[in-house]
């Protein structure tokens with residue numbers, strides 16, 4: 001039996017579904033039932049009917065799945081898969097900012113801890129950050145923890161005051177891209193897409209700014225793309241569009257996303273652990289901020 005066959009057998013025996021983020025290794029993407037961006041994963045997890053959800057991604061994604069579908073057993077094959085961007089913010093920092101700006105609404109990027117989310121009015125992902133902020137009646141918004149995504153939202157909604165929380169929160173991978181990467185790819189005939197977590201100077205050089213899910217929707221518009229995000233996004237794009245050319249950036253590796261291996265996935269299904277355990281209080285408070293986001297159209 002191959003490992004793929006064993007995973008298939010275990011999945012059936014345990015009535016489990018495997019969800020993977022677009023940044024997972026090609027092997028894990030290919031072993032999954034569904035691959036998608038943060039928002040898509042949250043929605044699929046919320047509606048999952050299976051008894052077990054195995055989330056191949058990072059901790060905040062597995063926590064979001066548990067919060068949205070608390071009666072299910074949610075497993076993450078690598079419990080040390082964190083997110084350096086999420087670590088920029090603590091619930092304490094959010095509370096202090098709320099005291100300083102009592103009239104502001106708090107929008108937290110889904111790349112944040114469950115504790116921080118419990119202090120938010122609403123959560124967003126990169127796919128819906130602009131619509132979420134637009135939907136709020138407040139003109140002042142505390143937005144964290146990604147200052148680059150905050151500046152992208154501010155550009156799109158110039159009539160709102162978007163205050164980044166903290167001022168310097170960023171994803172180390174996306175912050176490494178340079179405007180010259182985009183310029184050089186354009187000179188080579190590529191249409192360039194970048195993730196909104198890239199700095200403004202990089203975004204300004206790109207043809208399209210998109211979440212990983214939006215990159216798939218946008219792909220029909222050109223035959224030759226340079227993709228400025230985690231390198232394995234290209235595997236997903238190539239699967240969807242085998243006739244198109246996609247240029248990835250080999251040094252853009254999210255180490256946390258790469259912790260999960262097929263062996264770990266199999267063991268997780270066998271042992272039914274590591275399991276996500278959250279208090280009822282966190283599920284309730286963070287859950288209402290996430291549920292509010294799910295109700296907003298993209």
Ligand code: 13P
Pocket residue numbers: 022036037038039111125126127171195197210211212213
């Ligand atoms: P997406 O929601 O676009 O998949 O982004 C997730 C992420 O963590 C980007 O670094």
